[in-house]
Amino acid sequence: MVADITTVNMADEGASAASAFPRHEQTFPALTPQEIARMRRFGEARSYKHGDMLFETGKPGPGMFVLLSGHVAITQRDGLGHVTPLIDQGPGQFLAEIGQLSGRVALVDGQAEGDVETLLIPPERLRALLVAEADLGERIMRALILRRVNLIRDGAGGPVLIGPSDSSGVVRLQGFLVRNGYPHHLLDPVADTDAAELIARYSPSPADWPLVVAPDGSVLRNPSESELARAIGMIRALARDKVYDVAVVGSGPAGLSTAVYAASEGLAVAVCDTRAFGGQAGASARIENYLGFPTGISGHALTARAFNQAQKFGADMMIPVEVKSLDCSRDDGAFGLKLDDGEVLRARSIVVASGARYRRPEIENLADFEGRGVWYWASPIEARLCAEQEVILVGGGNSAGQAAVFLSGHARRVHMVIRGGGLGSSMSRYLIERIEAAPNIELVFNTEVVALEGTKDVALERVRWRSRLSGECSTADFRNLFLFVGADPATGWLDGCGVMVDRAGFVVTGAQCKKSEGQPASALETSVPGVFAVGDVRSGSVKRVGGAIGEGAQVVAALHGFLGDAAKPAL
Known part of the structure; x- marks a missing residue:
């Protein structure tokens, strides 16, 4: 079973200090010549001279490197100029972590020590390798996740937050980074010299807490989650000419389930979420009545596994990105999702999995x-x-x-x-x-x-x-x-697009929708053909994690049916 960020982190807390990396053999496995031979069809040879950088902190990583000869020094570098050696890797080892499944920015530096020969496997081919070579793929996947765990533990490559640990800005941004499984570390200006120097230079007011130092050295004053995400390279640029088979709005259990099953069956999938994967379930301290986990599992651990699975099968995870509205005109055969940055994501079908937002009681202040x-x-x-x-x-x-x-x-x-x-x-x-x-x-x-x-x-x-x-x-x-x-449905972004909601704002699906004669309604399809709804946002859903995951899997069959019908020539 593939481990996840939270589970591994908890399991490793008591690990022996004999190694700088818990589970060292699983984190940095050595490949045999036979295994490397099986991997060659997925990559291309690349050579580097002494001192060349294979990848750099804060810049998009090119994929996974398999070292054929020579050595590469892996170092941690933060925006304050600190450089810390992490590990030296040699022939038979591979260089990557979980972010390279989707071409995210590198969180560490990799520099050639002497002449280096490698096999470079780009992200899309790396995903193909994980699927085609199941046994080898399991070892690689486990290593990629464990490496991210170690980076989170060390704060490697992530932003530096400077401010009092109990300030609202620090708590907000720490929560955002933790929920997204992103490395960072916090410095208290009272105890840390570098932090105190930055405070003296920027003279922040209480409203500026925290100062955030990005890996490139830029300094932000109490940024929003979106501003921080863009500064550290979490948000990838949208491919303007790409039309996805399905766009999923929301990455709670229902949205993640849809992404995993749809992507694993070959559909081109994009997932948008305004804050972090997991939704409300991701914030659950412990879920003890979900099938298959008799000792319980945290919501973050459960949804982190699904998040990694979705990336493994090629789903594009766009977090944090807020969807402002849905255009159902389909002038070019595709729906349009208008995003908070003004860009439009185009897809042939839509799955509404935006769940619900925490309800605020009527207390004046x-x-x-x-x-x-x-x-x-x-x-x-x-x-x-x-x-x-x-x-x-x-x-x-x-x-x-x-x-x-x-x-x-x-x-x-x-x-x-x-x-x-x-x-x-x-x-x-x-x-x-x-x-x-x-x-x-x-x-x-x-x-x-x-x-x-x-x-x-x-x-x-x-x-x-x-x-x-x-x-x-x-x-x-x-x-x-x-x-x-309780919670209210997050459906404001559907206003004016024709998708029917009930009196409470939950999306109406199936037989409750008025369909033309001869077109029976899919149980999860909304009043707009090609738009489906799953999970807590759907009127009549059971509002349970298991139910949401089941609906996410179920809707994929309906997606295939709709996309297949849409592709048929008109008679």
């Missing part, structure tokens, strides 16, 4: 404290901020239960506030039992949070809640409030 004590997910980053504190968590569904159990391992006490009088109708039984067994989780029923107090633009300090039975209000000091009160 809620926005003032978002990212400053109010959180909509519970990751290790937020858990670090509330260590040994009392926290308040609002919600009674599975996501709330998973978060409460996770936070109970970090916070001194978790006060779980539920509007209703019980959990049985909204939460899985195993989670209820887990919560009841936790000595530091307190359940507060028939209650709702009504007001927040604190210093605007600084931090949350107090929370007020009200009993829905007696109307009595109480106030207590809390610096962290976690909100899991």
Whole structure:
């Protein structure tokens, strides 16, 4: 089984320090002459002189190099000018990490030591190799993922974040990078000399935290996620003349499932997501009722595997890219997705998998404290901020239960506030039992949070809640409030395109759509032929990870049917 970023990272925490790289033999396997011979049909010979760079940090990598002779020094370089030797690789070894499946920028430098002969396998041929040579491909894939794990551990090649670890900007950008499995490291200007020098040079105001130093040395002041992604090369330029078979909007479990199955069956697939792969499921601390994982798995670990699989089969992952609107006119036979940068992505079919956005309760000054004590997910980053504190968590569904159990391992006490009088109708039984067994989780029923107090633009300090039975209000000091009160469908980008939604905004599919006589509706097709909907965004879906993954697989058959019919000549 192919490992994923989160799982491997957790497993390696206690590894022996005898090697700088945990699982060294799996991370840097040696290829036999016979294996190299099998790989030759996928690549081309390349020669390098002493001192030549095979790849450089921050520049698009050309693919995977197989070393035939000579040695290559791999070094880490950050935007502050620090260069750290990582490893020397020689004949029989290969140079690449998971980003080279899709031609992403290199995260390290590779420099020839003496004359070097290589076999260069470009990204599209590397993906073909992984599929055609299954046993060899499994070893290579595992190594590519483990190398990214090590880069994340070391912060190699990624941006340097400078600022207080508890500032809202630091927490926001750290969460973005972690959710996308991207290396980075954080420097505190109080303790680090280089950071202090940059602070003195740029004199940031509190609104500028954090300063971000990209690998090329450029400095950004509290950038947006999109600005940061462009600065570090996460977003690839759109091929303007390319028309995909299918464009998937959303990379939660449903979107990732669609991408894996469609790409593995030969369809040209593009996946767009506004923030990170995984969706809401990716933020789940632990999922214990998903088939095949009896000990449970984190949402990030589960979706990271699917994200890697989709890249293995050639899906173009465009993250973070926001889809602003859908053009269904199909003047040239293709739908058009207008992106936030003004570009238009063209595809013959569309899968709506944009899921839902976290619902915000009607609290007057809620926005003032978002990212400053109010959180909509519970990751290790937020858990670090509330260590040994009392926290308040609002919600009674599975996501709330998973978060409460996770936070109970970090916070001194978790006060779980539920509007209703019980959990049985909204939460899985195993989670209820887990919560009841936790000595530091307190359940507060028939209650709702009504007001927040604190210093605007600084931090949350107090929370007020009200009993829905007696109307009595109480106030207590809390610096962290976690909100899991449901979600609203992320379908605003469909306005005006003809795709039917129900009263709550979820996409209507199948028999609920009015189809012309003689054209029975596909169960997952919307009111616009060629546009399908899967997962939480679809009206009537079961709103479970397993259901979303199943729908993502199911829709591929409908895609083949639609694309096949569209390709038939008119009679």
